[in-house]
Amino acid sequence: MKNYKACKNCHLLTKEDACPNCSLPTAKRWTGYIIIRDPARSQIAKKMNITKAGTYALKVM
Ligand SMILES: [Zn+2]
Structure with missing residues (x-):
């Protein structure tokens, strides 16, 4: 996951x-x-308000 960046809002990991x-x-x-x-079907997705499949950061600084 090097060079990936995380969205501060939805925590999605992307290179953009x-x-x-x-x-x-x-x-x-x-x-x-x-x-x-x-x-x-994911409890964590619900907790983090994630509605789209993908890779998400747990914590964004
Ligand atoms: Zn986002």
């Missing part, structure tokens, strides 16, 4: 400078990540 979900700037500093394959 802006989040493809919410068009907000992404941060280089984040820790831990989780792969959400089925947001509807």
